Amino acid sequence: MEEIYQVYWEGVFDAALKKTGDEALAQDITQEIFISLWENRKTINLSGSLGAYLHGAVKYKVINYFRSGSIKEQHQPALIALMDEQHAAAADDKLILKELHLEVDAAIALLPEKMQQVFSMSRKQEKSIKEIATELDISVQTVKNQISAALKLLKKSLSYILLIAALIGLT
DSSP states (O other), X not given: OHHHHHHHHHHHHHHHHHHHOOHHHHHHHHHHHHHHHHHTTTTOOOSSOHHHHHHHHHHHHHHHHHHSHHHHHHHXXXXXXXXXXXXXXXXXXXXXXXXXXXXXXXXXXXXXXXXXXXXXXXXXXXXXXXXXXXXXXXOHHHHHHHHHHHHHHHHHHTHHHHHHHHHHTOO
């Protein structure tokens, strides 16, 4: 185990340091990885190289660290300040976004009934093309054609919304 540590510790540490930017944290991660390797030495089956396994372990440990509450607590004051700054602008954006959604819904309501149904199943109910075809007893190609035609009509009738969204910074 000592030989493995001597050969791999520097690479593991460097990888952890690059991913975290924190030397103390990189040392902790490196130590945890080698402790885990030692504790699980009898049950670990390596299908690839030990180096690849260790670098995967670094990635896993770093992800777990960033998911943990300690990182959230550390950055909580900055997050609260940022949210406060954006809260006022967000209220205006929500109102504009709500109006834009109403415009989109109105444009969808103008589509032919079957096209409207296919489009709604695709976009609002998030059904696959096959599911829609099966449920409505129509061909997959018909579903594709209906969705394509609906998007073209909506793009044409709602092109001004993209301009408004760009002007207010929603895109």
